[in-house]
Amino acid sequence: MKKAVVSVFLSAAIITSFASCGKKQGGTRETDENTLSYWVAMPPSIVSQFKSLNELPMYQELEKRTGVHIDFIHPPTGQVNEQFSLMLASKDYPDMIEASWVIYPGGQAKAIKDNVIIPLNDIMPKCAPDAWGKITGNPLFDRLSKTDDGDYYMFPYLNDSNFRIFGGLMLRADWLKELNLSVPTTIDEWETVLTAFKEKKGATAPFTAQSALVNGSYSVNAFNGAFDVGKRIYVDDGEVKFGPMEDSYKDWLTLMNKWYKTGLLDVDYATNDSSAVISKMSNGEAGATFGFVGGTLGPLLQIMEDKDPNFDLVAAPYLSKNNDGKPGFAALESDVVDSGSLVITTACSNPELAAKWANNFYTEDGEKLRSFGVENESYTVDEDNQIKFTDEILNNENGVSVVEMAQRYARTAEACPGYGSQKNMENLYEQIYKYDRQIEAFGLWSEATDSAREHLFPAITAVSDEADEFSALNIEICTYLDEMIFKFVNGTEPLENFDQFRENLKKLNVERYIEIQSNAYKKFLER
């Protein structure tokens, strides 16, 4: 009998635990009329600090101002794309979604056609006049913020400043000085400098990098600029081109191979992660790298401040063909960053309210809120109307960087819905970046903005009916490319086989691949 009682009790326990599970799940969505649900990936920098963006002072302040409560839904870190697809497949949409719509098969236009998101052509001018004004007021913003069919569908991140290039080449200024060399601006000069680093300074990996130096990532354009060729898809004179199919691509590859063989390029570049790069730069194994203002330059200067007072890093300009000062390729951020776009879904019962709420990020107050946080909490305004972060943020005792501290109040320096004006961004970056070298690097790299923009392929996807075909081609070609480029650089595959490699690419239908992107680009230009 005892056994029976126990078994009944256990089954009951299991069943109720199932039941309570279901109840909890169903209860998360409230239907209060002043509540909107908002799906967004947690910014990686604050994942360890906050459970939800609801706890971020910026959103709390906004709730106070608007009376609208936002119910944030965050996918688990590291599963953002999977969760995004799952959410769409389940058809249980939140009211608003902030995500990159380029990964939606068929792109944004398809998402509207599929009844996932709503076009904002009518709602935006009426309910979000500030956002509407900012978007339509700038032809570049305008074109990037709508679909091929002319539907405005998102509240984008509009970067209206010169701060668009956050990464570039950098090298040891103290070594340069010691060796009596100047900052290199051509491939030959780079070779001289790196050779000197290797021979005279004992650097075992004079130029260190991550695998992005040669493979996929668009943002890392270190030396290909000198050959006037993009690593992947780019635009040249209105024509869509694919780097590996261009002749100058082989010249660039030959150089990388030569540097690899002669030991100028870090032989472990393919497996380095960002911390490996930082450690090699700080212990003198490497003297130069491709890095970012906030992610590489700042941390390195900070780490070395106490360890080696002589340590100094200086930015080098982007390289250009014939050294004409017009570098065609840089780590250029698009004018409208797709990843930070906010859309309203068809599930939203009150799109007007959502649009009104989102409009707040495009007003002057909203811009301050988004970048600097809450007045008197995270920033103060002085007599000259200058915004300044509080001491707690600027001079943090725990060694947390300014930007990380600021991000505990607002979505500072993040590509998220909103507007960034030149004036505010300048002020922001001057405060965020502690070292003059960082500001200097910013200025130097930014000189490439205009010439690099000419080659920038916008964040667009293949047109709907070509989407699946493109996706198939994209994966096969990228895998093959990543692998072969790596082999060409380290010499496992001799460069004589380059033509064979190109033939194989053609077998993988690279021509169709380019054509699809070219079609998408044409449609984009017609917008």
Add this chain to the structure above:
Amino acid sequence: MTKKTVQQKNNNSFFLNVKKELYNNRYLYILMIPVLLYYILFCYAPMTGIVIAFKDYQISEGILGSKWVGLKYFKEFFSGMFFTRTLRNTIMISVYDIVFGFPLPVIFALLLNEINNLKYKKIVQTVTYLPHFISMVVICGMIVDFFSRDGVITRLLTLFGFENINYMSDARYFRSIYVGTGIWQGFGWNSIIYIAAISGIDQQLYEAAEIDGAKKIRKVWHITIPGISDTIILMLILRLGSVLSIGAEKVILLYNAGTYETADIISSYVYRTGIGGARYSYSSAVGLFQSVVNFIILIAANGISKKIKGNSLF
């Protein structure tokens, strides 16, 4: 009460109708419900999703609404450039793993059985289990570090005259590293079932053998191994049933452009196309192919074992 039920069942089980059976063992059946539900909900119901392998699945249309395309995606995979390579890599890694990884836990269990010092035995067992409990992500992080140019293992290897390179970016070493670390992580844990089987062997057999003058090796050969042979065969059949399905996560965490050639397996390919490229139908087709091959091998292995050994899984 339990005793009574059993008796009743034995006496006239033939005439008991289902209703009575259910009533009499109602508590057992109630206990079974959650398990049954689990299998129906999480194993059988999702299986119907396989149909998307034969459809052009669109998120907006749903599984039922999408267009039928027949074997389009299977054809695409078989004629694709990566078919032979991923298949070869998958089989190679799996075969290595079976050849080198399968006997080890058995040998380990046999050795452990011969240790008389209980305390020492317990310590050895615990230490060998430990790696099993470390998360795969951590294990892979360790592997990448240890086999990099300045890694602990690379340094050890150079002492023995191996070249000082980054072993993680050299395609020649990927399989050895993958299989070797897999064995290291799993052999202690996998030996549990054999240790349990050994402890189930009748001690009288050993005593009888001793009286007959058998030495240790003889006893192992004639008593222990035959005693656990059923378990070994069972485990081998189960292992053969997953020849083509190697978990993708370890490969994904370890491979890079330099090792694609030997490292890219079917599951990592499915991951890249399905999750990375949002090609659900295509990756379902590839995954289905993988499962079907596994199923055929499982049936074949089972059949062979039935013929030769007379015992089998089903």
